[in-house]
Amino acid sequence: DVKVTQSSRYLVKRTGEKVFLECVQDMDHENMFWYRQDPGLGLRLIYFSYDVKMKEKGDIPEGYSVSREKKERFSLILESASTNQTSMYLCASSWGRNQVGELFFGSGTQLSVL
Amino acid sequence: AQKVTQAQTEISVVEKEDVTLDCVYETRDTTYYLFWYKQPPSGELVFLIRRNSFDEQNEISGRYSWNFQKSTSSFNFTITASQVVDSAVYFCALTGGFKTIFGAGTRLFVKA
Numbered sequence: 001d002v003k004v005t006q007s008s009r010y011l012v013k014r015t016g017e018k019v020f021l022e023c024v025q026d027m028d029h030e031n032m033f034w035y036r037q038d039p040g041l042g043l044r045l046i047y048f049s050y051d052v053k054m055k056e057k058g059d060i061p062e063g064y065s066v067s068r069e070k071k072e073r074f075s076l077i078l079e080s081a082s083t084n085q086t087s088m089y090l091c092a093s094s095w096g097r098n099q100v101g102e103l104f105f106g107s108g109t110q111l112s113v114l
Numbered sequence: 115a116q117k118v119t120q121a122q123t124e125i126s127v128v129e130k131e132d133v134t135l136d137c138v139y140e141t142r143d144t145t146y147y148l149f150w151y152k153q154p155p156s157g158e159l160v161f162l163i164r165r166n167s168f169d170e171q172n173e174i175s176g177r178y179s180w181n182f183q184k185s186t187s188s189f190n191f192t193i194t195a196s197q198v199v200d201s202a203v204y205f206c207a208l209t210g211g212f213k214t215i216f217g218a219g220t221r222l223f224v225k226a
Contacts, residue, residue, distance in 0.1 A: 033214065040123070040218060042120075043219075058215075059215065100212075101164075107157065107158055108157060
């Protein structure tokens with residue numbers, strides 16, 4: 001079974017704090033993604049990575065950064081958390097270079113910034 | 115730029131009715147992939163189907179069927195004889211290059 005594990009299910013942080021969201025996948029997938037999900041807006045792509053140490057901006061990268069030092073791990077960093085970053089964060093991974101596989105999702109991290 | 119539009123925000127049907135969820139996409143890529151995912155009330159997204167841009171064959175899987183039409187840039191999803199367990203949010207997604215983007219989702223309510 002493919003597993004994408006996100007380190008926390010719920011997280012409460014204060015404005016201005018630095019926040020790390022961790023994601024690990026165990027299927028040797030090349031591609032990893034971070035999305036945020038907000039009611040009425042669907043899933044919006046923050047950052048993605050198609051290889052170790054490679055990262056690409058998604059549609060809403062402002063206020064976020066990422067790190068992919070190892071193939072199986074993709075971290076999302078909120079440098080200085082703000083209340084508008086309160087959201088459900090979803091990590092996903094997929095196989096694929098010339099072909100593209102479906103995304104496998106983690107359970108999500110509900111982040112509240114107070 | 116890539117874009118996925120799911121114009122239906124919410125749909126409510128009575129059990130056993132057929133229902134179609136619409137998905138319209140935009141992309142400049144000639145090679146791309148289209149997906150449907152289901153997010154039940156439990157929250158975890160589940161993959162339903164993948165279709166590449168060169169394969170316009172429609173697909174049927176049990177009560178589910180998908181209609182892919184490149185001419186109208188649409189990839190619609192039909193549930194036949196809906197059941198209460200079909201109640202969920204359904205997302206259409208597009209992958210071009212390595213980037214996957216999603217539509218806003220359609221929330222389906224199936225009433226007994």
